[in-house]
Amino acid sequence: MSKKSEQTLPKKDSSTNNETVDLGFSMRMDENQPEPQIPVDLFAIRPDTKGPKSIGVLLILGALVLFFQAYGDVGLHLSEDLSNEEVELILEVPNSQGDGSTELTxxxxxxxxxxxxxxxxxxxxGFGLVAASLLLFVGGIMLLFLNGLGAKLSLAGAVIGLVTGIAGSLLVKGAADTHLVGVLLFTYEVYSYLCGVCMIMCAGMAALPLINARARMALYPENRVVLEQE
Structure with missing residues (x-):
């Protein structure tokens, strides 16, 4: 009789089923971990320091232009009589544009x-524009240093220049309506409107740092609102 050979198969170790593959890192999830929150000041208004400084530079340049105009008006007020050379220089262009019937002497x-x-x-x-130019100049310099008082001074100067400039121009225009004709009369009429437009632009620029929220925050940092999350 042949003897049956018993073959024994290798028995699998049950521990191999529980082996884990090591990927080099592990990630754990905590059920109690709070959800990520958006910062409360993510969309908060930031101070704008460049805007007021740019407005200050423009106001300083405008103040210089107004000062030269005021200097000319004050000089005309203090001059009792103009020289013939000055008058002929003023009348040269207006008289050359007409047909000869409206020439001024x-x-x-x-x-x-x-x-x-x-x-x-x-x-x-003249004196009104002097005061306006000084206030605009000082206010413009203060805006360069982000001082909120500079915007108020500039706005006050622009309002003074607007009122005195228009009122003075209308008085000069009234004298022109009585004694002048032709192109020169139209020139003084346009000048009265131009003075008002320029001063309105100065007033608008001076008021802009007080109206804009970001610029106002840069001028008055003590009034900044801080959001706190409990």
């Missing part, structure tokens, strides 16, 4: 100059 323009001085138009516009 030196005596006519001198009469207009005396009437404009007596009306106070030169003085009102």
């Amino acid at each position: 030196v005596e006519q323009y001198q009469t207009f100059h005396d009437a404009a001085r007596d009306s106070g138009g030169y003085a009102l516009r």
